[in-house]
Amino acid sequence: MIGQTISHYQILEKLGEGGMGVVYKAHDTKLDRMVALKFLPSQLAASEQDKARFIQEAKAAAALNHPNVCSIIDIQEHDGQTFMVMEFVDGQTLREKFGTISQKQAIDIGIQIADGLAAAHEKGIVHRDIKPENIMIRKDGIAQVMDFGLAKLRASGSRITRLTKAGSTVGTAGYMSPEQIQGQEADHRSDIFSLGVLLYELFTGELPFKGVHETALAYEIVNVDPAPMSVIRPALDPALDAIVLECLAKEPPERYQSVAEVAKELRRFKRESSRKSVSRITAVRSGAQVPAVMPPVGPGTYSAAGTAEYTALSSAAGASRRTILPWSVAAVLLVIAAWFGWRNFATVPPAQEEIRLNIIPPPGGSINNSFGGNSAISPDGRTVVFLAADSAGKNFLYVRPLRELTARRLQGTEGAYYPFWSPDNKSIGFFANGKMKKIDVIGGSSLTICSAFDGRGATWGREGVIVFAGGPNSGLSGVSAAGGEPAPATTLDTSRGQATHRWPYFLPDGKHFLFLSRTARGAGIDGGGELNIGSLDSPEHQPVMKASSIAEYADGYIYYVVENSLMARAFDPVKLTLEGDPFTIAEQLLFSTNMAKGDFSVSEAGDILYGTGASTEDRFLKWYDRNGKELSTVGDPAAYIGLQLSPDGKRVALEEYNGAAANRDLWIYDLERGTKSRLTFSADPDRTPVWSPDGALIYYMSGTDIFKKNTNGIGAEIPVLKSDALKRPYSISPDGGTLFYYHRKNDGTDDVYSVNVNDKPVETAVLADNFDKDNPRISPDGKWLAYCSNETGTYQVYVVPYPPTGGRYQVSTSEASFPFWNQNGKELFYLVGEGQLVSTAVESKGGVLRLGQTETLFRARLFVLTENPFAVSPDGTRFLCIVERGGDEKDVLTVIRNWPRPAGN
Numbered sequence: 001m002i003g004q005t006i007s008h009y010q011i012l013e014k015l016g017e018g019g020m021g022v023v024y025k026a027h028d029t030k031l032d033r034m035v036a037l038k039f040l041p042s043q044l045a046a047s048e049q050d051k052a053r054f055i056q057e058a059k060a061a062a063a064l065n066h067p068n069v070c071s072i073i074d075i076q077e078h079d080g081q082t083f084m085v086m087e088f089v090d091g092q093t094l095r096e097k098f099g100t101i102s103q104k105q106a107i108d109i110g111i112q113i114a115d116g117l118a119a120a121h122e123k124g125i126v127h128r129d130i131k132p133e134n135i136m137i138r139k140d141g142i143a144q145v146m147d148f149g150l151a152k153l154r155a156s157g158s159r160i161t162r163l164t165k166a167g168s169t170v171g172t173a174g175y176m177s178p179e180q181i182q183g184q185e186a187d188h189r190s191d192i193f194s195l196g197v198l199l200y201e202l203f204t205g206e207l208p209f210k211g212v213h214e215t216a217l218a219y220e221i222v223n224v225d226p227a228p229m230s231v232i233r234p235a236l237d238p239a240l241d242a243i244v245l246e247c248l249a250k251e252p253p254e255r256y257q258s259v260a261e262v263a264k265e266l267r268r269f270k271r272e273s274s275r276k277s278v279s280r281i282t283a284v285r286s287g288a289q290v291p292a293v294m295p296p297v298g299p300g301t302y303s304a305a306g307t308a309e310y311t312a313l314s315s316a317a318g319a320s321r322r323t324i325l326p327w328s329v330a331a332v333l334l335v336i337a338a339w340f341g342w343r344n345f346a347t348v349p350p351a352q353e354e355i356r357l358n359i360i361p362p363p364g365g366s367i368n369n370s371f372g373g374n375s376a377i378s379p380d381g382r383t384v385v386f387l388a389a390d391s392a393g394k395n396f397l398y399v400r401p402l403r404e405l406t407a408r409r410l411q412g413t414e415g416a417y418y419p420f421w422s423p424d425n426k427s428i429g430f431f432a433n434g435k436m437k438k439i440d441v442i443g444g445s446s447l448t449i450c451s452a453f454d455g456r457g458a459t460w461g462r463e464g465v466i467v468f469a470g471g472p473n474s475g476l477s478g479v480s481a482a483g484g485e486p487a488p489a490t491t492l493d494t495s496r497g498q499a500t501h502r503w504p505y506f507l508p509d510g511k512h513f514l515f516l517s518r519t520a521r522g523a524g525i526d527g528g529g530e531l532n533i534g535s536l537d538s539p540e541h542q543p544v545m546k547a548s549s550i551a552e553y554a555d556g557y558i559y560y561v562v563e564n565s566l567m568a569r570a571f572d573p574v575k576l577t578l579e580g581d582p583f584t585i586a587e588q589l590l591f592s593t594n595m596a597k598g599d600f601s602v603s604e605a606g607d608i609l610y611g612t613g614a615s616t617e618d619r620f621l622k623w624y625d626r627n628g629k630e631l632s633t634v635g636d637p638a639a640y641i642g643l644q645l646s647p648d649g650k651r652v653a654l655e656e657y658n659g660a661a662a663n664r665d666l667w668i669y670d671l672e673r674g675t676k677s678r679l680t681f682s683a684d685p686d687r688t689p690v691w692s693p694d695g696a697l698i699y700y701m702s703g704t705d706i707f708k709k710n711t712n713g714i715g716a717e718i719p720v721l722k723s724d725a726l727k728r729p730y731s732i733s734p735d736g737g738t739l740f741y742y743h744r745k746n747d748g749t750d751d752v753y754s755v756n757v758n759d760k761p762v763e764t765a766v767l768a769d770n771f772d773k774d775n776p777r778i779s780p781d782g783k784w785l786a787y788c789s790n791e792t793g794t795y796q797v798y799v800v801p802y803p804p805t806g807g808r809y810q811v812s813t814s815e816a817s818f819p820f821w822n823q824n825g826k827e828l829f830y831l832v833g834e835g836q837l838v839s840t841a842v843e844s845k846g847g848v849l850r851l852g853q854t855e856t857l858f859r860a861r862l863f864v865l866t867e868n869p870f871a872v873s874p875d876g877t878r879f880l881c882i883v884e885r886g887g888d889e890k891d892v893l894t895v896i897r898n899w900p901r902p903a904g905n
Contacts, residue, residue: 008030105141116145530547688700730774731776
């Protein structure tokens, strides 16, 4: 329709599409203004009920004239098509704005939504579908409620017209009230519940109800009380928690009885928060200091005046007079304990005194030191960030101010790795889900900076530029910390055999940076790497010394790792030259030869954070039954990265890292005989093995090309598809003729392609758009294709008919990955979050796929930073998994302050 003129509206572009309409941007040629036209979808146009609901939406919104409700201008019909003329809102949906909104903005948005709903409720209109997708945020910051397609209109008297199907629920899973879920009468208080869900998600980054499928979600909404927001975000004020939780009461009489009350409470909270901020600012201006814990005023003493200030501050935060005394005493005792634990770190020690402090994981959890460690000390040396698994096995970043006794979880960082600090100590960058992101150290929503599909370190400069390695086989890139399109920062010097640049680290001038280069097969313990100095002014770089690990600079020294020992060597950051001899600071350092990364970081003053423990390279192959019972261990531990079972289940193809050669090779393990033989010997990394249906061939990626080889090892590898882009195979059709793989485009996004492997190769784009898609798995009957896509903002599992016809089924309801078919075609396995194996029943009849019950099978310490972490036995009763080494008491993070410099350094 783009380019057409309907009535006096010239259609310019498509803005969006949903179940109840297709929306276009148009030019009103009569009044010379922009409008939005919403058309009833053609597939619904014949339904009188849907047409009535569409007209009802227009009537509902047209009855309202409020700045926080999108205005309806007209409703018309053209060539049998009904369309609505609406105000054109220049902005984004609230869903699109997630991650960019501060708490103050979130409160303002909540007030505006409540005001808009209050105007609707006054007219007898209940929205019934409040969710982030139905809230638009204009460029001037005004929030507007949209899409009254599911609204109820109050007719004459108290009668309410119902346009829903008999026995059906109306709304969006996750945001519906308990009465909507149960098909009961929904009044204005149902909107209040949905607003509570939206506010909860806005303030915490999580939904209050988290069932893995719609049935479980419905059960939670009706029966399970949500956790207080302050459990997820401890920094949130309990008063704000109370407002949202009252909106989420299960019974309508227990909620606020009008949405205007919600707006009033939010305004009151906003005013009181502002007063508290002013009080704190005034106190600081008057000379009173309020540190995180009580500062020492002398050896072995504490300040009574400081205690009074601490108590007064606690009182101002809401403690009643009746509870001030016991809570004050508890606070004083906690403060004294914290001070004694930190006394040496909080004061300037004598030059000869070395101080050490151990960092412990969260209760019931363990520090995650995979791939050379995931921890960093802030530039000012006062705070550390580290990755740890909680008691449920989920990995998050944790922040531990060294003046405090416990670490605090950063919500919204699940799946994070390789954190790094901003130079002002206020933000933390990290990699997750194919992106480089950042988050405030005090918490809040994480923001995407740019794409980085497989990060290898980053450094944040004082001028607001981040230099990073976005993948394992490229030079470095630079990007604004505010976000944007990356630009090359270094180029690989192929004349010196360079195959990768990684682990950048800015020097004090904010212009030059250290980084590691590696050859195609070098690095690790064989010394095949080189430490270089790059500059923001030029992609050229110069060598400093031979090296095999990450390196950082602080206080006149370069720090790096040699054979699990942390080394230091004097360095002139002005002349950019080394001085003196290297010396050892610590031993038994955690080190990944695969990544060429040691687990350490340094502050500007030379404080060191480092990790010790057993090697993180070796993992286990273990069999589990459907209940998660460990059945047996296969072979010896090794640096397993991926696996795939043969069709008969008697052999397993393994992708294994060779640390000495810094390369990946494929092996075949015979499960019946207990023997392992090497299959590939390429100079390039060999990855993602796929068995042919008869078990005679293995297809795999080597470098960026796809090859095949006989599984008996006889004969040479045979090229299937040559390419300059990554093309990673995942599955093959039942007849053995079509191989499915993901194809990385120049813009960094991934699409699903196939290639005919029997005749002359012909590539076909199977699923291609602007979203990432990977893990394509064809069903045993060849009629359905499962895959993952991030089109909703998180990766989900989908199924489409094969060949695709335009329709699709979303299988998962929360972040999921690694779909895998049961050989009987009646079950789809996949992972939810980190290491939770889930099964969804499927049934195919007449070209229609029916999704059945979803069952959580078990959780294990699966090695999820891979392409194939598990495989399913042919009968679907057992699972062969790559399992990470469990937490070890030897795995410790240690902070050293004032370590002794050797004489002459």
